Amino acid sequence: MMTESKLSFKHYLIIASMLFGMFFGAGNLIFPIHLGQLAGNHWLTAGLGFLITGTLLPLLAIIAISVTKSNGIYDLARPIGHKYALLLMILICATLGPLFATPRTATVPFQIAFASHITKAQQPLALFIYSLIFFAIIFFISRKPAGIIDTIGKLLNPMFLALLAIIFFIAFTQPMGQANLQTASTANYLHGSFLQGFLQGYNTMDAIAGLLFGIAIVTAIRHLGAKNSQDISWTTIKSGILGIGLEALIYLILIWIGATSLVHFKVSADGGIAFNQITNHFMGLTGEIILGIMSTLTCMTTAAGLSTSFAEALHERFHKLSYQQWNFLTCLLSFIIANFGLDTIIAWSTPMLMFLYPLAITLIILAIASPLFGRDRRVYQWTTAFTLIPAILDALASFPSIISKSGWAQALLSLDHQFLPFAQYGLDWFIPALIGLAIGLLIHFATAKAPLSATDMNN
Secondary structure, eight states, X not given: OOOOXXXXXXXXXXXHHHHHXXXXXXXXXXXXXXXXXXXXXXXXXXXXXXXXXXXXXXHHHHHHHHHHTOSSHHHHHGGGOHHHHHHHHHHHHHIIIIITHHHHHHHHHHHHHTGGGSOTTTHHHHHHHHHHHXXXXXXXXXXXXXXXXXXXXXXXXXXXXXXXXXXXHHHHHSOSSOGGGSOOSSHHHHHOHHHHHHHHGGGGOHHHHHHHHHHHHHHHHHHTTOOSHHHXXXXXXXXXXXXXXXXXXXXXXXXXXXXXXXXTSOOOSSHHHHHHHHHHHHHHHHHHHHHHXXXXXXXHHHHHHHHHHHHHHHHHHOTTSOHHHHHHHHHHHHHHHHTXXXXXXXXXXXXXXXXXXXXXXXXXXXXXXXXGGTTOHHHHHHHHHHHHHHHHHHHHHHSOHHHHTSHHHHHHHHHHHHHSTTGGGTOTTHHHHHHHHHHHHHHHHHHTOXXXXXXXXXX
């Protein structure tokens, strides 16, 4: 029987608040709104699909780290092989760190709250100044890992929730229309809204973020006084249910608001534009000011979590640079890449997400189920091997047209759609992953291999 955590319910709430603040960031604010507009009267079905990848998988990622008592991505993927685990960790850290997710935390609030009030000619300089101030603040508040609790859990996150509650209150008391009467934008949402919502959840990056945040979560829980590994695991799970459960509720409300907005607005180019229109409709300039403050705060909480986790994960593997140096490096690179602009960041991040998500999903499921097959590396390896090629093809299909529309790419994608089920939905990895899993399990149970020893794990 597991020992109960000695932390109080107040401590659970603090960690839950920190988790919510780390997960709920740039894309989490704008993608649900946009999904609601796209889905129309199918908003609930699309929303349920979105919750799978947007909330359930991140929670499972945290649980996977707790179940395996891993220190992060590398430990979790180690049964597949040292080189694979190291490469996966670097790719996820780069995606969530200075390449895509962290720069997006500055460009999104700038785009949805400030860009519309200045000319295009002024925007590059304005973005430069805004992102410079933004990442200077992030570097300051993430300089000490333990201090992230006070910064996110006790200050910024409650402020964000208060501002968001104002928007929700007005939306419920003065709804723009009935969501169930609005027509979905495309046939994909008329006949496959659940799968479309599932894929839209990739954009939050939360499932792969959950693999990275494990280090920061454990550090924060230890700072509160929990030392026993079982106490840390149960605290992580309980706090995760609280924090991510709140996130799921907010997602559904945002998706509903997006669907109701179709009474007054056409489907926007992105959720940032839609949210700006909605708040202006409800509250005029006051609404836009609230949106600007709210989006900046929520993106700061996520940026702080990403920067901390990035620095800790890489310092753990590459000791020559200190935590402070890695933290400075991610803030500096994020600032530089942010100035390429939101559209460029999104265009080049999508292929990486289409590649990483299938690998992350299968790794999370394997880690949670690992006690059933003794963490046999062969189950991990067969499942991953069968997932890898379809994941590469999904990434290829998502590249900007300069790559995805080339002759050789079109030939590969034609074969993909011809032979792999669900390829048209971006889920061609699903059946191969199941086949790989079945092969790995058959080999495991046929040979009745004992659970991996410490010597096996180091080979």
